[in-house]
Amino acid sequence: MSAPGRYATSNGGKQVRPTLYFAAWNAMADSSPADTAPALALELIHTYSLIHDDLPAMDDDDMRRGKPSLHKAYDEATAILVGDGLQARAFELIADAPELSAEQKVRMIKVLAQASGFEGMVGGQYIDIQAVDSDMTLEELRAMHEMKTGALIRASLALGGIAANATEAQLAALDEYGRNIGLAFQVVDDILDVEGDPETLGKTQGKDAEANKPTYVKLLGLDGAKAEAQRLLDEAIAALDSFGESADMLRELARYIVGRDR
Amino acid sequence: MSAPGRYATSNGGKQVRPTLYFAAWNAMADSSPADTAPALALELIHTYSLIHDDLPAMDDDDMRRGKPSLHKAYDEATAILVGDGLQARAFELIADAPELSAEQKVRMIKVLAQASGFEGMVGGQYIDIQAVDSDMTLEELRAMHEMKTGALIRASLALGGIAANATEAQLAALDEYGRNIGLAFQVVDDILDVEGDPETLGKTQGKDAEANKPTYVKLLGLDGAKAEAQRLLDEAIAALDSFGESADMLRELARYIVGRDR
Numbered sequence: 001m002s003a004p005g006r007y008a009t010s011n012g013g014k015q016v017r018p019t020l021y022f023a024a025w026n027a028m029a030d031s032s033p034a035d036t037a038p039a040l041a042l043e044l045i046h047t048y049s050l051i052h053d054d055l056p057a058m059d060d061d062d063m064r065r066g067k068p069s070l071h072k073a074y075d076e077a078t079a080i081l082v083g084d085g086l087q088a089r090a091f092e093l094i095a096d097a098p099e100l101s102a103e104q105k106v107r108m109i110k111v112l113a114q115a116s117g118f119e120g121m122v123g124g125q126y127i128d129i130q131a132v133d134s135d136m137t138l139e140e141l142r143a144m145h146e147m148k149t150g151a152l153i154r155a156s157l158a159l160g161g162i163a164a165n166a167t168e169a170q171l172a173a174l175d176e177y178g179r180n181i182g183l184a185f186q187v188v189d190d191i192l193d194v195e196g197d198p199e200t201l202g203k204t205q206g207k208d209a210e211a212n213k214p215t216y217v218k219l220l221g222l223d224g225a226k227a228e229a230q231r232l233l234d235e236a237i238a239a240l241d242s243f244g245e246s247a248d249m250l251r252e253l254a255r256y257i258v259g260r261d262r
Numbered sequence: 263m264s265a266p267g268r269y270a271t272s273n274g275g276k277q278v279r280p281t282l283y284f285a286a287w288n289a290m291a292d293s294s295p296a297d298t299a300p301a302l303a304l305e306l307i308h309t310y311s312l313i314h315d316d317l318p319a320m321d322d323d324d325m326r327r328g329k330p331s332l333h334k335a336y337d338e339a340t341a342i343l344v345g346d347g348l349q350a351r352a353f354e355l356i357a358d359a360p361e362l363s364a365e366q367k368v369r370m371i372k373v374l375a376q377a378s379g380f381e382g383m384v385g386g387q388y389i390d391i392q393a394v395d396s397d398m399t400l401e402e403l404r405a406m407h408e409m410k411t412g413a414l415i416r417a418s419l420a421l422g423g424i425a426a427n428a429t430e431a432q433l434a435a436l437d438e439y440g441r442n443i444g445l446a447f448q449v450v451d452d453i454l455d456v457e458g459d460p461e462t463l464g465k466t467q468g469k470d471a472e473a474n475k476p477t478y479v480k481l482l483g484l485d486g487a488k489a490e491a492q493r494l495l496d497e498a499i500a501a502l503d504s505f506g507e508s509a510d511m512l513r514e515l516a517r518y519i520v521g522r523d524r
Binding site: 001005048049052055057058075076077078080081083084085087088089091092094095096101102103105106107109110113114116117118122123125126129 | 320342371
């Protein structure tokens with residue numbers, strides 16, 4: 001399966017989750033180099049979820065990151081299996097990471113499995129699919145996104161913290177930062193789905209409105225959604241108050257997530 | 263997702279992999295009770311693979327264990343997501359197992375991830391799907407099954423061994439036993455697909471022949487396939503020579519796998 005596997009993983013994604021992992025590790029101002037395995041594991045989990053989400057039975061998206069989706073480039077069976085294999089590979093990578101203690105690995109695997117499973121990403125995607133053509137309150141929409149995308153973003157920060165032997169207080173601050181940027185990320189996604197340039201986005205635009213999915217723009221209006229993104233950015237930055245300059249990369253990332261055009 | 267999750271996991275399967283795990287642990291004659299988490303994890307990985315294999319894009323099977331397949335009882339999106347979630351849950355269960363050391367957990371997760379991923383179950387299923395309408399030699403068929411079903415069977419024994427702190431020599435003996443019963447399991451599956459009773463089997467029979475898939479029966483004939491199953495059973499029993507009565511459960515299981523009617 002090496003050809004479809006390469007196709008799926010060499011795709012010019014934004015690498016938000018690996019970047020958050022390294023930025024969280026960096027915030028501890030630890031001098032040893034961070035193990036790269038958890039960063040790759042996070043990106044593999046994210047990539048597998050995109051492959052499965054693009055399937056005709058799910059979001060039915062023909063384009064991903066400016067190229068045909070995996071099931072269009074190959075076929076559905078290949079897309080299902082590559083997704084399944086990438087998930088297994090993510091956990092294998094952490095189990096096999098050279099620089100981490102067994103205790104760090106077990107803790108990371110637990111966090112990553114919970115964030116990507118029924119109580120996290122998979123559960124959120126399930127709610128999202130059921131929600132087509134249904135009315136959601138702002139609270140329900142937020143809860144869905146906290147599972148669907150927020151959980152893995154928070155896990156990225158937790159893994160970076162665990163790699164750097166963060167204290168429980170530091171992990172809690174990272175988590176609060178992550179909760180806010182996770183929500184901001186989705187608000188901006190909804191804004192881009194309305195005003196983004198399909199060329200820059202690399203995916204089909206106007207997709208959510210067409211599928212009659214609940215979005216922040218629908219619930220808050222375009223200006224309201226933009227104000228909400230700014231509020232979440234402010235909260236995220238405030239959560240990092242106990243960190244000094246070592247957390248500047250996290251602060252930059254929060255600003256990038258809210259200011260991005262794709 | 264609790265209703266489809268329950269539907270998928272309360273299904274009267276044969277529980278071969280959990281049983282192998284406990285039997286392997288038992289062969290070490292350890293007196294402490296074996297942790298049940300790895301047994302459940304093995305069954306969840308197996309269950310997720312059946313759910314995905316049954317999908318229309320894969321083997322397209324409407325019945326499983328005497329009930330409608332998950333995508334027939336619910337829908338395809340639910341089946342994809344439940345499979346994804348069960349895989350994550352399997353790794354979470356091991357990471358969270360109360361009776362195991364961090365080192366045991368990491369080793370088990372690595373074995374399980376490799377056995378279920380591209381070099382194991384998922385890779386074997388990919389070869390299997392590509393093989394429809396193609397000619398396979400006996401050697402290729404065997405290699406495919408060693409990945410598709412054999413890898414997880416061997417992992418079941420390895421996990422039981424790791425749980426009981428088996429020596430490397432004991433783990434190697436368990437693996438040799440597993441290699442043989444894994445192959446025997448598939449040979450018997452192919453025989454049952456031809457002569458089995460669909461009522462007892464709980465799944466569509468004659469499916470492989472209809473899909474024009476390579477099988478042991480096609481390559482060896484019915485009598486040849488039965489002789490091969492017996493030969494593999496003998497090899498499996500011989501691999502357990504260094505164990506005493508403590509391995510009787512493994513010996514029984516090998517006989518059951520070859521003699522079963524479903």
